[in-house]
Amino acid sequence: xxxxxxxxxxxxxxxxxxxxxxxxxxxxxxxxxxxxxxxxxxxxxxxxxxxxxxxxxxxxxxxxxxxxxxxxxxxxxxxxxxxxxxxxxxxxxxxxxxxxxxxxxxxxxx
Amino acid sequence: xxxxxxxxxxxxxxxxxxxxxxxxxxxxxxxxxxxxxxxxxxxxxxxxxxxxxxxxxxxxxxxxxxxxxxxxxxxxxxxxxxxxxxxxxxxxxxxxxxxxxxxxxxxxxxxxx
Numbered sequence: 185x186x187x188x189x190x191x192x193x194x195x196x197x198x199x200x201x202x203x204x205x206x207x208x209x210x211x212x213x214x215x216x217x218x219x220x221x222x223x224x225x226x227x228x229x230x231x232x233x234x235x236x237x238x239x240x241x242x243x244x245x246x247x248x249x250x251x252x253x254x255x256x257x258x259x260x261x262x263x264x265x266x267x268x269x270x271x272x273x274x275x276x277x278x279x280x281x282x283x284x285x286x287x288x289x290x291x292x293x294x
Numbered sequence: 295x296x297x298x299x300x301x302x303x304x305x306x307x308x309x310x311x312x313x314x315x316x317x318x319x320x321x322x323x324x325x326x327x328x329x330x331x332x333x334x335x336x337x338x339x340x341x342x343x344x345x346x347x348x349x350x351x352x353x354x355x356x357x358x359x360x361x362x363x364x365x366x367x368x369x370x371x372x373x374x375x376x377x378x379x380x381x382x383x384x385x386x387x388x389x390x391x392x393x394x395x396x397x398x399x400x401x402x403x404x405x406x407x
Binding site: 233 | 334336
């Protein structure tokens, strides 16, 4: 079983819609959760981090964490064509190693 | 004033050669990493150094050898390159807080022919 799993996508949404990305993780001792965005040919850039159960909002992005269900999600509201990228879920497990999911590619249709 | 910089950006070489990738960070971070991203975009950790000391060494062939002359630099030397080594290699850094996020360099695209 992979440590961090994401919907592989691709996920296509119309401009202005909400894009919903899901991620599950296997290590119950995981403490820190991150979402990175990676444009084609570029390096991953951090867009959200969340440490506690519940929701965390930053602009058009909302991260949701449910440790009991070992689930973390990212919502992108009012999706823009510039949001088209691969979104990587990353989790720091109990061993303090950061593990990445395989990423979900999002395409926002104008 | 790039925070994490890697050189070279592109590296094309033949099987059997030896090559190095250099990484430097000016963020004052204590921990540096090498990640490999394969053609399916999967990012996998290779090594991690904390203040010049190796702390993570994943199952990576011995042909890969990291070197950290100081906490701001982490280089990667690869011996006897193979076709399967073709990938994008990312350097990253973080603070000593084990739950802190990573800051990535721009990557080195290695192509072995």
